[in-house]
Amino acid sequence: MNKKTLFESLQQQGITRRGFMKYCTALTSLMALPPSMIPMVANALETAKRPSVIWLSFQECTGCAESLLRSHSPTVEGLIFDHISLDYQHTLQVAAGDAAEHAREQAMKEHHGKYLVVVDGSIPLADPGYSTIAGISNLDMLNETIEGAAAVVAVGTCSAFGGLPQAAPNPTGAVSVSSLVKDKPVINVPGCPPIPTVITGVLAHYLTFGSIPELDNLGRPKVFYGQSIHDRCYRRPFYDKGLFAETFDDEGAKKGWCLYRLGCKGPMTYNACATLKWNQQTSWPVESGHGCLGCSEPNFWDAGSFYKALSIPDGDYAKAAGYAVAAGVAVGAAAGFANQKNKANAVSQHTKVTVDDFGENKDK
Amino acid sequence: MELFSNANDFLLWVRGDAFNIALGLFIIGVLVRILEIFLLGRKKDFSEARGTQWGPGLRNIVSRSVVDNGTFKRAPFVVVVGYIWHICFFIVLFLFIPHIELINALLGIQWPGLASQLVDAATVVAMVSLVAMLWHRLTHPVLKFLSTYEDYVVWFVTFLPLLTGYMAFHRMIDPYPLALGLHILSVELLMVIFPFTKLMHAFTLFIARWYTGAMMGRKGIVS
Numbered sequence: 001m002n003k004k005t006l007f008e009s010l011q012q013q014g015i016t017r018r019g020f021m022k023y024c025t026a027l028t029s030l031m032a033l034p035p036s037m038i039p040m041v042a043n044a045l046e047t048a049k050r051p052s053v054i055w056l057s058f059q060e061c062t063g064c065a066e067s068l069l070r071s072h073s074p075t076v077e078g079l080i081f082d083h084i085s086l087d088y089q090h091t092l093q094v095a096a097g098d099a100a101e102h103a104r105e106q107a108m109k110e111h112h113g114k115y116l117v118v119v120d121g122s123i124p125l126a127d128p129g130y131s132t133i134a135g136i137s138n139l140d141m142l143n144e145t146i147e148g149a150a151a152v153v154a155v156g157t158c159s160a161f162g163g164l165p166q167a168a169p170n171p172t173g174a175v176s177v178s179s180l181v182k183d184k185p186v187i188n189v190p191g192c193p194p195i196p197t198v199i200t201g202v203l204a205h206y207l208t209f210g211s212i213p214e215l216d217n218l219g220r221p222k223v224f225y226g227q228s229i230h231d232r233c234y235r236r237p238f239y240d241k242g243l244f245a246e247t248f249d250d251e252g253a254k255k256g257w258c259l260y261r262l263g264c265k266g267p268m269t270y271n272a273c274a275t276l277k278w279n280q281q282t283s284w285p286v287e288s289g290h291g292c293l294g295c296s297e298p299n300f301w302d303a304g305s306f307y308k309a310l311s312i313p314d315g316d317y318a319k320a321a322g323y324a325v326a327a328g329v330a331v332g333a334a335a336g337f338a339n340q341k342n343k344a345n346a347v348s349q350h351t352k353v354t355v356d357d358f359g360e361n362k363d364k
Numbered sequence: 365m366e367l368f369s370n371a372n373d374f375l376l377w378v379r380g381d382a383f384n385i386a387l388g389l390f391i392i393g394v395l396v397r398i399l400e401i402f403l404l405g406r407k408k409d410f411s412e413a414r415g416t417q418w419g420p421g422l423r424n425i426v427s428r429s430v431v432d433n434g435t436f437k438r439a440p441f442v443v444v445v446g447y448i449w450h451i452c453f454f455i456v457l458f459l460f461i462p463h464i465e466l467i468n469a470l471l472g473i474q475w476p477g478l479a480s481q482l483v484d485a486a487t488v489v490a491m492v493s494l495v496a497m498l499w500h501r502l503t504h505p506v507l508k509f510l511s512t513y514e515d516y517v518v519w520f521v522t523f524l525p526l527l528t529g530y531m532a533f534h535r536m537i538d539p540y541p542l543a544l545g546l547h548i549l550s551v552e553l554l555m556v557i558f559p560f561t562k563l564m565h566a567f568t569l570f571i572a573r574w575y576t577g578a579m580m581g582r583k584g585i586v587s
Contacts, residue, residue, distance in 0.1 A: 217539065218370060228540055240480045242461055261465060268375070268541045297541070298372045304379065310544070311462035312469040313383040314376065320384035321391055321470075328395025335396055336403025343404070 006207070007046040020045075027204050030197070030276075031213070032223045044208040051207065052107050052115040054145055055089040058138040059131050059165040059174055060121030064156035065091055067193035068200075084203060087115075090133055101134045104145070112148040116206065119152060119159040119177050122166055126173030142180060151185040151212055152177060155199055157295055160188035160219070167301035178219055185212050188219035190271075192295035197276050198224045218298065220270065229266035229292045232274035235259065253289060263307040264291030271296040371542035378545045378552070386552035393559025394567060401571060414584030424577020425570055441500055445493050452490035456483055456526070480533070487530050494523050518561050524550040 010020060024042040028035065057065065086092075087107035093100035107115060119142065124130040128137030136144075146152055154177040157163040165174035178186045189199055202221055205213045213221040230236065238244070238258040245252035245259055258264070266274075269292050273284040286292055291307075294300040304314035368374040436443050457463060461477040468474040477483075498519055501507050528547035530536075537543035557563065580586070 228535075231535070239461075242477045242479045244461065260461065268372075268539075268544065270539065298370050299376060300372075303372065303376055308469070309462065309465040311466045313379050313387075313466070315380040315384045317384055317387055317470065320388050324388035324391035325395065327388075328392040329399065331392060332396040332399025333403065336399050339400060339404055 005046060006048050006050060009050070027201065030201055030223065031205055032226075041204075041208050045204065048207040050085040051203075052085045052087050052111040053118055053203075054087055054104055054107055054115055054149075055118045055120070056138075056141060056145060057089070057091050057133075058119065058121030058123050058142075058159065059172065060156060060158050061164075062091055064120040064158075064191075064193040065089070068155070068196050098134070108145065108148055114150050115148065116203075117146055117149040117152045118155055120155045122158040122162050122172075122174035122176060123180060124165070124172035124174050126171070130172040139180070142177070146181055146184050149184055151187060151206070152181055153187045153189060153199070153202060154178065154219075155189045156194060157190040157192045157298075157300065160190035161298040163192065164301055166299075186219055187212050187215065187221060190218075190220060190225075190296040192293075192300070194296070195224075195272055195276050195278065198272060216270070220296070224272045224276075225270040225296065227270065227272075227275075229269045229271055229274050229286070230264075233266055233286055234274070235286060248289065259286060259289075259291040261309050262291050263305060263309060265294030265297075265300070265303070265306075265310060266292040267310055269294040269297055371539050371545065375541040375545040375548075378548045382549065382552055386555040390555040390558060393556075394564070397559050397564055398567060398571075401568070409582070413582045415581045417578035417581050420581025420586075421574040421578035424580070425573045428573050428576075442497075445496050445500070449490060449493040449497065452486040452493065453526075455486040456490055456529070459483060484530075484533060487526055487533075491523065491526050491530065494519065494526070514561055517557070518563055521550075521554045521557050522563070525554055 007020065015023075021038075021042060024045060025035075025038050028038045028041045031041075033041070055065075085107075088100060088104040090100055093103070096103075121131075121138075123138045123142060125139065128139060131138045133141060154160040158165055158174075159177045162170075162174050162176045165172055166176075178188060187202055189202055191198070198221075201224060202213065205211075205221070205223075213223055216222050216225055218225075230239070233239075235256060235258050238256070239260055243252065243255075243257040244261045245257045246261060247253065248262065260267075264286065266286065273292070274286070277284045277287070293306050294303060297303070304312075308314075368377065431443050431447075455478065458467075458475075459478040460480070460483045464474050464477050501511055501515065501519075525547065528543070528550045532540070532543035532547045535543065537546065554563075558566075
């Protein structure tokens with residue numbers, strides 16, 4: 001393990017003290033902490049020893065790892081990530097073969113009770129053979145690795161909620177990390193992929209406070225997943241004014257109007273895309289003209305068409321309506337004719353009242 | 365076992381199977397009720413007609429929407445609040461963009477909507493007028509005597525979609541999928557109850573008004 005502190009290794013990469021403080025300020029505000037906490041964040045990051053991180057990749061597409069690891073320019077976030085002690089990442093270490101597995105075992109032994117486990121990808125339960133690493137099933141490797149972990153970070157929607165592998169009909173019996181790990185804190189960092197700044201933010205929080213951030217009811221850090229895309233969207237004023245793009249190339253789309261009618265899932269999606277943006281704050285899906293897919297929410301693959309407005313029912317309602325019309329006509333006709341028959345019976349059985357039914361004549 | 369593992373699961377069910385069930389029951393119920401009325405038929409009228417039926421019948425559907433002076437004098441509160449309620453309710457139902465999207469998906473027709481703040485204001489007025497109506501029902505001795513259990517159920521299932529819709533719009537329930545799910549579910553409850561209660565007036569009023577107008581037209585009276 002590298003004994004240098006985080007700040008020392010940042011300095012080595014040419015990050016100035018000023019740049020570092022700027023980063024700490026941004027990070028502090030990102031984590032929704034008061035400005036008075038900036039020195040504390042800086043101090044914690046300066047003195048923090050690089051934590052050991054074991055990265056487990058299960059049923060995933062490597063998109064999450066790409067998002068987090070492949071930074072072309074050395075951003076501060078990228079360096080923070082580079083300078084944790086990433087002791088195991090089999091996608092990156094694939095050529096190392098057996099030695100990689102030993103590195104994992106060694107890290108687990110040396111940092112028992114202190115290391116972080118990052119998981120991307122879901123775990124297949126239908127048959128362990130669907131996904132194995134070095135002959136070890138995903139489930140076995142997860143159970144073995146989290147045993148001495150301080151916390152587990154589920155990166156990406158697959159590990160946080162099951163994601164694409166879990167989409168109907170879920171052939172591999174894929175499950176999320178949180179459905180298996182009950183005795184360790186699990187931080188869900190969903191997204192397909194998640195924003196790189198969010199994962200470094202979560203790690204920075206852990207470095208600063210030695211604890212996990214406050215989570216919402218789906219296990220997501222509230223600082224990043226506390227507000228919906230819709231509430232922070234720069235196109236929100238158009239929604240409120242009732243100005244919508246009807247197609248992807250009409251006047252409304254060109255003027256940047258709201259994409260709700262084109263199926264934007266922003267109102268039900270909690271993520272930080274609208275504020276943090278992507279690719280060094282260049283843009284984000286809605287800004288580039290496409291509605292939000294809701295990728296940081298559970299079941300987003302099975303939540304109906306990406307291009308249908310959120311208020312539209314998802315099932316085969318035309319078929320249901322067709323059957324209902326047929327049934328309604330049949331039952332209505334039957335009831336109508338029964339009523340007619342009732343009425344006819346009542347008329348035919350009606351006995352007329354005569355003068356004999358009254359008064360003195362009654363008993364005669 | 366938990367019924368839904370999370371709010372999104374609940375929303376999916378509400379937008380999927382639950383909506384199909386509610387739509388099915390709504391259509392079946394409405395068709396049965398209307399067919400029953402039509403199939404019961406009318407007695408043959410052997411008298412000589414003094415005028416036509418269709419024109420006066422259709423005119424009566426519209427003209428009965430104008431309040432006559434007598435009714436207004438007898439029950440000004442019901443007339444005024446009743447009008448406010450229905451107008452605001454129609455604004456909310458038919459001029460909110462997500463609702464127009466739903467109607468467009470179901471029937472293939474659409475029209476321009478209103479800014480969401482205006483719909484929001486109409487929602488508040490509609491809710492206040494409903495509460496005022498309930499208060500009137502509970503304090504007016506005759507109305508209270510005449511009220512049945514059904515009247516209160518109908519009030520409740522009508523009020524609920526407005527309340528949940530308002531709460532969903534203002535994100536008063538967390539997370540949003542739960543808020544939206546509850547709103548849609550409350551509408552589904554309304555759809556299921558609709559055909560079997562007084563809410564059927566939304567359809568039967570046209571039949572009743574036409575019939576009255578047609579009868580009067582046949583007798584040669586101005587409807």
